[in-house]
Amino acid sequence: MKLVQLGCGITGLVCAEHLAKNRQVDNIVLADARTDAADAMAKRLDSSKISVEKVDATDARALRKLLTGSELLISSIPAELNKKVIEMSIELGIDYIDYSMSVNSMEEFEEMDRKSKDRGVTILTSMGADPGISDIFARYAANKLDSAESARVMDGDSAVAEGYDFFSLWSPAEMIEEVTVPAAVYKDGKMTYVPPLSERQMYDFPEPVGPLPVYNTVHEETFLMSQFIDGLKYADFRIAVDDNFVHVVNTLRKLGLHSLKPIDVKGVKVRPLDVVVSLMPRPVDMIGKVKGFAGIVVEVIGQKDGKRVQAKVWSTMSHEKAYELAKSNATGYFVGTGGAVAAEMMLSGEISDKGVLVPEQLPVEKYVSRLPAKHLDVREEITAL
Numbered sequence: 001m002k003l004v005q006l007g008c009g010i011t012g013l014v015c016a017e018h019l020a021k022n023r024q025v026d027n028i029v030l031a032d033a034r035t036d037a038a039d040a041m042a043k044r045l046d047s048s049k050i051s052v053e054k055v056d057a058t059d060a061r062a063l064r065k066l067l068t069g070s071e072l073l074i075s076s077i078p079a080e081l082n083k084k085v086i087e088m089s090i091e092l093g094i095d096y097i098d099y100s101m102s103v104n105s106m107e108e109f110e111e112m113d114r115k116s117k118d119r120g121v122t123i124l125t126s127m128g129a130d131p132g133i134s135d136i137f138a139r140y141a142a143n144k145l146d147s148a149e150s151a152r153v154m155d156g157d158s159a160v161a162e163g164y165d166f167f168s169l170w171s172p173a174e175m176i177e178e179v180t181v182p183a184a185v186y187k188d189g190k191m192t193y194v195p196p197l198s199e200r201q202m203y204d205f206p207e208p209v210g211p212l213p214v215y216n217t218v219h220e221e222t223f224l225m226s227q228f229i230d231g232l233k234y235a236d237f238r239i240a241v242d243d244n245f246v247h248v249v250n251t252l253r254k255l256g257l258h259s260l261k262p263i264d265v266k267g268v269k270v271r272p273l274d275v276v277v278s279l280m281p282r283p284v285d286m287i288g289k290v291k292g293f294a295g296i297v298v299e300v301i302g303q304k305d306g307k308r309v310q311a312k313v314w315s316t317m318s319h320e321k322a323y324e325l326a327k328s329n330a331t332g333y334f335v336g337t338g339g340a341v342a343a344e345m346m347l348s349g350e351i352s353d354k355g356v357l358v359p360e361q362l363p364v365e366k367y368v369s370r371l372p373a374k375h376l377d378v379r380e381e382i383t384a385l
Helices: 010-020 036-045 060-067 079-092 103-118 133-143 172-178 220-228 243-255 272-278 319-326 330-348 364-370
Strands: 002-006 027-032 050-054 072-075 095-098 122-124 147-157 183-187 190-194 201-205 210-216 234-240 263-265 268-270 293-304 307-318 355-357 379-384
Touching: 002 010, 002 060, 010 027, 010 036, 010 072, 010 319, 010 330, 027 036, 036 050, 060 079, 072 079, 072 330, 079 095, 079 103, 079 122, 095 330, 103 122, 103 355, 122 330, 133 147, 133 220, 133 293, 133 307, 133 330, 133 364, 147 201, 147 210, 147 220, 172 272, 183 210, 183 220, 190 220, 201 234, 220 234, 268 272, 293 330, 307 319, 307 330, 319 330, 330 364
Parallel strands: 002 027, 002 072, 027 050, 072 095, 095 122, 122 355, 147 234
Antiparallel strands: 147 293, 183 190, 183 234, 201 210, 210 234, 263 268, 293 307, 307 379
């Protein structure tokens, strides 16, 4: 098995490190336009399985050369670039996993599904942490009930990093985009939207995370859960955002600095968001400097034995533990582990369906059973309402 990890930031490298330990994997190529982090991991692991290649994912010729002869591609590049990569994977007959998708790509599922089935290829999208593990938890919780009516995902993080006032523990560009566009909320059978960062709520995350302010944002789970879990009348996603980050992001949005539309600056075309992101620390540059805890919580309300109940499933991890395990932070560890478990299930034949798949369509009980071996304990409870 030759495997390509495309995108070697803080999430892709966690995934690759897990899979380097898998006996079915003979060769892992770490590919990115910037190879410093991949080179560092390859040196640290000192494994003959691992090689590093400098590749720009937007260069079709270089990408084709990279993928030829591979059997599985795992993509952790920005979601807007994944469509071209998926198309090439299908053309070359390579199975594919990514961590997130463009919401608009759901409109193309049917055509992608047909093409990938024709080629005998599995395309598994949105298989990181959230989306990914969160969707698995939602499906898993719904399976505990006789029927489900609502599903909510809460992403919490109490991270602090000395010397950094404004940072993101995963793609800064995707984080800023997420909190500066209207947030999707599924209500009564239709998708509705609320203004960005407009509905602050305190949520009591399980210890050791604790209470944090959370906001609705546009996220894949809202679309996936409402479509792939039968009977839901309500679905949403909320993420913890501290007050300082909210203040800065709202200022960026008012100034138009969140825009992806190029503007002219003294004769040079630049995207405002690219300027902001270039001034922020890369997640890989903050490795080992982050303290605190992260957690994913899913609450599904429905009926069980004639009673209205809530099924709650969650997992937490400290940033220090993630650094000890994989020289990462908890956010990167969750995301990379989400993709690695899916990849291992593909290798073992537990995921064998062809076509486009989303997390809710996987054998979720088997998936959840694999997480403790990756140091992600899963807690669950059902309470009467």
